[in-house]
Amino acid sequence: MKRLFNRLLPASLRSNAVTIPVIRLHGAIMAGGNQFRPSLSLATTAGVIEKAFAFKDAPAVAISINSPGGSPVQSRLIYKRIRDLAEEKNKRVIVFVEDAAASGGYMIALAGDEIVADPSSIVGSIGVVSSGFGFQELIKKIGVERRVHTAGQNKAILDPFQPEKKADVERLKTLQLEIHDTFIDMVKERRGAKLADDPDLYTGLFWTGKKGLELGLIDALGDMRSFLKERYGEKTKLQLVSAPRGFFSRRLGLSSMRGGAEMAAAAADGLADTAQERALWARLGL
Numbered sequence: 001m002k003r004l005f006n007r008l009l010p011a012s013l014r015s016n017a018v019t020i021p022v023i024r025l026h027g028a029i030m031a032g033g034n035q036f037r038p039s040l041s042l043a044t045t046a047g048v049i050e051k052a053f054a055f056k057d058a059p060a061v062a063i064s065i066n067s068p069g070g071s072p073v074q075s076r077l078i079y080k081r082i083r084d085l086a087e088e089k090n091k092r093v094i095v096f097v098e099d100a101a102a103s104g105g106y107m108i109a110l111a112g113d114e115i116v117a118d119p120s121s122i123v124g125s126i127g128v129v130s131s132g133f134g135f136q137e138l139i140k141k142i143g144v145e146r147r148v149h150t151a152g153q154n155k156a157i158l159d160p161f162q163p164e165k166k167a168d169v170e171r172l173k174t175l176q177l178e179i180h181d182t183f184i185d186m187v188k189e190r191r192g193a194k195l196a197d198d199p200d201l202y203t204g205l206f207w208t209g210k211k212g213l214e215l216g217l218i219d220a221l222g223d224m225r226s227f228l229k230e231r232y233g234e235k236t237k238l239q240l241v242s243a244p245r246g247f248f249s250r251r252l253g254l255s256s257m258r259g260g261a262e263m264a265a266a267a268a269d270g271l272a273d274t275a276q277e278r279a280l281w282a283r284l285g286l
Helices: 002-008 042-053 072-089 104-109 136-141 166-194 209-215 224-232 247-252 260-282
Strands: 019-026 060-067 092-102 114-117 122-124 206-208 237-240
Touching: 019 042, 019 224, 042 072, 060 104, 060 224, 072 092, 072 104, 072 166, 092 104, 092 224, 104 122, 114 209, 122 209, 206 209, 224 237
Parallel strands: 019 060, 019 237, 060 092, 092 114, 092 122
Antiparallel strands: 122 206
């Protein structure tokens, strides 16, 4: 309504302030999530992304990223949705890194036509990691027998309660290399000639924003407010775009329609997701 009213005014009375929609993509990237621990996925971000690109008069969409990574599939899906809408709506995308845009977080950051980071931000980690535990000796000590029955000889590969097999690890490595190649191709496509010729670029190492600028992983050092005001004028306004919340979520912070058992299960899942996210951040020393 405000924009419509502004267009009806004579040119001399119109506000020349530019409004830039802002999306915050913060947290670990994984499918699922719940009210106790929301996560980044296409399902949780698609609505706000669509809403931000619906700003007709905005010349750009600003995206704040703060993520240690996570699911490569969800990372690429979010990246793809941003790029599709940027081309469809003919809008520039400017990504701003807070603490980190690492691994899958950096994959999403590649959707930006420009990437801006703080000098102390963490960027990069262009690699693929899988981790787990081996409990086969533990269950022997406590007298537990592991029983697994499958139809298909490879159905139970990398079972944490059975000894690791060389063939299983080789299969996992093959998958990792294919995903890594996809990631590298995305970096080369989006960053192109900006990238430095550095042998460590695709080894999974990560760097500060300052070093990332030298390597061509980002375009500038700075913060969102200062950068956008310098680019679009001092009267530039930033408008945060967030997902709508239901009546009970707004009043109580959770859905009061859920049963106790369902809420307890969601809380347990939230704790598991928290531990997984904490492990992702710990890899970066944060």
